[in-house]
Amino acid sequence: MMIVLLDAERWEEHASAIMAIEAESYEPGRRDSFTFLDRVVQMPRNASLLAIVDRSIAGFCFGGPLEEFAETGGVRSDPHWGRNDALYAADLTVAAPYRGQGVAQALKRAQIERTVALGFRVYAGRNRVGLADAMWHINRAAGAREVQRITDAYSDDLGPRSAIYYHIDLADRQLPSPQ
Numbered sequence: 001m002m003i004v005l006l007d008a009e010r011w012e013e014h015a016s017a018i019m020a021i022e023a024e025s026y027e028p029g030r031r032d033s034f035t036f037l038d039r040v041v042q043m044p045r046n047a048s049l050l051a052i053v054d055r056s057i058a059g060f061c062f063g064g065p066l067e068e069f070a071e072t073g074g075v076r077s078d079p080h081w082g083r084n085d086a087l088y089a090a091d092l093t094v095a096a097p098y099r100g101q102g103v104a105q106a107l108k109r110a111q112i113e114r115t116v117a118l119g120f121r122v123y124a125g126r127n128r129v130g131l132a133d134a135m136w137h138i139n140r141a142a143g144a145r146e147v148q149r150i151t152d153a154y155s156d157d158l159g160p161r162s163a164i165y166y167h168i169d170l171a172d173r174q175l176p177s178p179q
């Protein structure tokens with residue numbers, strides 16, 4: 001498995017494969033649009049990555065500065081809102097044939113490393129209760145703690161409608177300053 005940056009060029013090349021995985025992986029309430037993901041990839045301090053296995057897209061993740069996600073429930077009440085020191089992890093998805101092999105954990109590790117390298121002190125995100133239990137398990141193993149619970153985060157009846165809003169504190173993972 002290879003994890004590479006999802007830069008503008010790779011996004012242009014792989015956007016249709018990524019959007020197909022997005023569509024088959026999420027119920028409409030959690031599905032991100034092309035326009036939304038395209039905006040994330042253009043953000044100057046984004047942490048978007050691709051996992052490649054045997055030359056195929058096995059998974060991906062997107063993230064960018066918290067202040068860019070004002071419309072996402074919970075973001076404006078994040079204690080780090082407006083401080084420009086937090087990254088919001090917007091989407092992490094693994095294609096069905098590649099699940100259960102550690103791809104999500106590898107993407108999560110790499111995204112956290114990139115977040116530290118970009119100089120952020122907090123990694124924030126949210127997980128739908130029930131439907132995203134596997135992701136919450138992965139986030140907790142990476143050091144996540146719940147900072148708020150968002151009730152009615154989703155408007156469908158496909159499971160609990162609430163989301164856990166979490167932080168992973170990166171303050172003690174900062175890279176040493178160059179001498």
Ligand SMILES: CC(C)(COP(=O)(O)OP(=O)(O)OC[C@H]1O[C@@H](n2cnc3c(N)ncnc32)[C@H](O)[C@@H]1OP(=O)(O)O)[C@@H](O)C(=O)NCCC(=O)NCCS
Nearest residue numbers: 025092093094099100101102103104105132133134135137
């Ligand atoms: C969730 C998802 C990203 C996981 O990807 P993956 O590559 O299969 O995950 P990994 O193999 O790296 O790790 C899965 C971990 O979750 C655990 N897990 C799986 N199902 C679980 C569940 N229902 N509850 C708790 N933990 C669960 C596994 O045991 C494993 O942890 P372990 O290694 O400590 O045993 C993938 O299934 C997916 O894309 N699902 C659809 C979209 C989605 O819900 N994304 C997350 C929302 S943000």
